[in-house]
Amino acid sequence: MAPQAKVQCFAAKDKKGKLERCEYEPLPLQAGDIGTMDLHVVEWISGCVLCYAKRGQPFWKAVLTFFLASAEIKVTHNGLCHSDVHVMREEWGPCKYPMVPGHEIVGVVEQLGSSVTHLKKGDTVGFGWFKDCCQHCDACITGNDNICPEGAATIMGGGKNTGGFAERFRGSGNLAVKIPDNMSPADAAPLLCAGITVWSPIRKYVTKPGMKVGVVGLGGLGHLAIQFLAKAVGAEVFAISHSPNKREEAMKLGATHFVGLEDIKDNTLDVVLNTTPGGMDAKKLLSKVGYNGALVYLGGGTDTIKIVAFDLIPAQKQVVGSCVGGRALMREMFQLASLHDIKPIVDKMPLDKCNEAVDRLMGGEARYRSALGLTG
Incomplete structure (x- = not known):
């Protein structure tokens, strides 16, 4: 042969x-x-x-x-x-x-x-x-x-x-x-990794239209998460960024709000998707999550997540990771990306x-x- x-x-x-x-x-x-x-x-x-x-x-x-x-x-x-x-x-x-x-x-x-x-x-x-x-x-x-x-x-x-x-x-x-x-x-x-990385936790944790979802970071993952949340799910999307030059693009992609983390009241969001590779204070992110809500880590960073049990217990919050799908x-x-022109x-x-x-x-x-x- x-x-x-x-x-x-x-x-x-x-x-x-x-x-x-x-x-x-x-x-x-x-x-x-x-x-x-x-x-x-x-x-x-x-x-x-x-x-x-x-x-x-x-x-x-x-x-x-x-x-x-x-x-x-x-x-x-x-x-x-x-x-x-x-x-x-x-x-x-x-x-x-x-x-x-x-x-x-x-x-x-x-x-x-x-x-x-x-x-x-x-x-x-x-x-x-x-x-x-x-x-x-x-x-x-x-x-x-x-x-x-x-x-x-x-x-x-x-x-x-x-x-x-x-x-x-x-x-x-x-x-x-x-x-x-x-x-x-x-x-x-890019949907074969970035797309499925954001869609999988959206499918699991965003269970109905109108849920308040924060997307931390407007990059390769974040800009796709905003589109799936807005176009395919009907969520109220909080684009969380400290780069004012990204406001216009975030709103065009479907974000309902463009805010800094400090602008969000504590216990407000049903789900927070952290798409950044690191550098975010886990305790501050978790403080924005509401009752029975979830903070989901998607970026593959190496930062240590520092929280204590009492950050979770009173409001039954959870911190989870998600691995593609x-x-x-x-x-x-x-199918959804094709139907809703998500790209x-x-x-x-x-x-x-x-x-x-x-x-x-x-x-x-x-x-x-x-x-x-x-x-x-």
Whole structure:
């Protein structure tokens, strides 16, 4: 059998995070491709493979389970997220290099494993933070595959967990989501992480129209949260920011109010979505949450959250985190975005300008997400 063509990509070769042209050998896609693979090769393939193997399934059957469910896409666009930078700079733990970032991946299906029946060649699909899950744990069978204990994150750890900053990408067909026909790939890409990150807690905690919801930060996450809250849910949206120059844009996006945190009375808001990566006083944020309300952390910062039990108990408040969302919520989010014309504000750049895009992101210049295209 002829060797597989190597994938051309951009990768970080150390934690300084500068992206350079690189190439790697892709994982096999069909059963016949794995005949010469050694045992050690599959150690990094997928959490589900290791999970099945540990439960006594014959080893090669477990490997086939992964490969036959895979999909390969020709990448057209990637979103750029703070999480890509956190991983490649080892801010979230050790990383193997070279590391190929990109977990907001849109492309066209070119090849499918024989067990993938819900997709066809030519479909435009996306992959987000996870590229595989075990399919059988309690989380997976209840639609919460985003918290599957054996889930395979697209880029975490780097190395063979290659992301979408490449000409091709392979992941589980089960986690590929179809992109609506009326949505451009550049607009769809940021929704695969930023969009689902805000929609998931909105769906869980904003349970009826008219609820008062604070959105802290008007950036890549915040500007999408405002749109989903206003257009899809009918909430009373408090855009919380100390940047007066963002007032006009926040109101155009659908905010009901544009305020500073100090302008909000204590115990006023039903839900507060903190979309910032850090630097906010948790006690002050929580003071604005009303009875039975929730303060939800969405940004992946490393700040310590300092509160005491009595900040929570009298008004039965809760402080929670939210991790992207499962397949059902992902599909729902895209349907709503398509129906209500919810889309990110994006900087569109070619993929070969990825280092410039990273500099703009980290310098606070991106408005509000970056979409890196291989096709323009």
